[in-house]
Amino acid sequence: MVSERGLQVLRAIVQDYVDTREPVGSKAIVDRHHFGVSAATIRNDMALLEDEELIAAPHTSSGRIPTDKGYRVFVDHLAELRPLSPAQKNAIGAFLADTGDLDDLLVRTVRSLTRLTGQVAIVQYPSFARADVSHVEVVHLGGSRIVVIVVTDTGRVSQRVAFLASEPTADETAHLKLSAASLLTGKSVRDGAAAVQRLLEADAAPGRDDNLRIVLRTLAEELEEFRQDKLVMAGSATLARREADFRGSISPLLEAIEEQVTLLRLMGEMVAGDHGLATSIGRENEPFGLAEASVVAGEYDVTGSHARLGVLGPTRMDYPSNLAAVRAVAHYLSRLLEEDEQSR
Template identity: 45%
Template sequence: MSTADRRLDVLRAIVSDYVCNREPVGSKMLVERYDLGVSPATIRNDMAVLEEEGLIYQPHTSAGRVPTLAGYRVFVDKLAQIKPLSAPERRAIESFLADALSVDDVIERTVRLMAQLTRQVAIIQYPHCTQTKVLCLEIVELGDQRLMIVLITDNTNVERRTLNAITANSAELAQFKHVLNQLCIGKELAQVQEILGQHLHTWPYDFQKQIAQTILELTKVEAEQRLVIAGTANLVRAETDFQHSIVPVLDALEEQVALLRLISGVQTDQVRVSIGKENHHDGLIETAIVAGKYGTETTSAHLAVVGPVRMDYTAAMSTVQSLSNYLSHYLKK
């Protein structure tokens, strides 16, 4: 093993130990916990070189060393490996997600699972598909002048909306449902938007306009701007990893446009890690973002985990890639 490779092994051990224990790492700890195959004196020399290169630093006198942002960057680029999940882990994920009934359901389950597996904030963008079509449209009478509009698309997504104070009898509703089915079934969402927009003001009755307006809202093509977030409580648990308040991070998580910009650009089957100032957002300069992409030829979106710079990058990268693969497989069904 070359001297450079050995020093990378020392850096890997320092990062792994610090992520695990949140304590500065000394040469004695490295000798006791890791089989590096060299003497303590050699390890001390390697640590001195790593410190000169700006990859580790000593937070205070007589303390061990901790990684710098540059050290984490080298760890991610050269040392972190995306390991496939074990068979039990894969079975657990498949079991948790197997009975999901719709895109909404699988997204909600996946984002919760990703937050649990990584112990970070999990973010999933809804898949954006310009070719999604209306498969089924139902108007269900609930009694007391109440209706439920149910819209099902061919990607198994189900949208529901309840309307109140609808003054129409069953025959009128059945006739209008027939008209809507002729206009909407088999049409892409953008087409439905255009068609109903053209007809909306031609229908004479209020109930017709209420129902049509509701369908317009349900079919609004805004998936590319829709994010689901889980695990924000994990930030509170990791608050000591932030030098300042976690409030700027929480505020940044509310900015969906900014988040989409940060997690986009990743190609399918890739995992991208941005650390600290690489995030180009004032509220996220103390965080790391591990992002991936999922989808098919016609449908795609992104997912990511956000947490403190001191995170388990190996686990986060493996989880993001595995769940990206699962979501891609789901969309291809």
């Protein structure tokens, strides 16, 4: 059981180690934090923290650094999050304002978050299986080339170029658009995908309206992409710059960023606490092959459901500031999506 002063000493060690990257000794704690007790008393507190495996000595006769367990206790006992400055809040609002579609907004979101934290920023697309298709467009680009556009009521826009079996006339292009729109508009992505698949299977004979069949296959591919979990990320280069902060190789982190599946699983299993925030620290991520990293995540609201955004970096990160940044950006993103929904 850690005493209240022991928690204060742990906080001091975490804060100083994050700030300086150097092991923290008892004298430095006395000098910097003014506990009103002697260095010998602080050494006793540190010995108890070490017994609890909350801090460790990286070298003989050195100061102490937090362990993964120590960071967990530190985060769990945070009295409050470090508030963002007015300048930081204004920067978030300005950077996310006047965005185009949802894709643009999420790209700006991760860029804003990585600027605030200096970590890899991650945002999860909402689940579009529950979104409704609000608009379908087929545009003739010349020759046999068309572009098929699908828009959902959540603001997601997808477009895909396809090549028809023959060059369409203006009337045929209008017919292709009407057929696609009447099939999908007002349906959920899930139901729309099923309707397209049924029509493709029912009309599989070769030579029967090949151009319409190509449009349907293109729609099926677009809707399937909507249904898949997807991440947007920014700041991957920061991992290389922070390589000294990791105990081992950063290769598993780079692989996870490239493949995304691991990060999607991890973020999906993180348990949120107060304010919808969650952390997963160091060895807690071992089942995902990411024992060298910590993830801080928050939830944002979209059309009655939740998706997550967050940051990934070394365990030696500024948790209070990163949690505050994630919470603030999630709040702005939720508000912008709500305003967009109300304006539709």
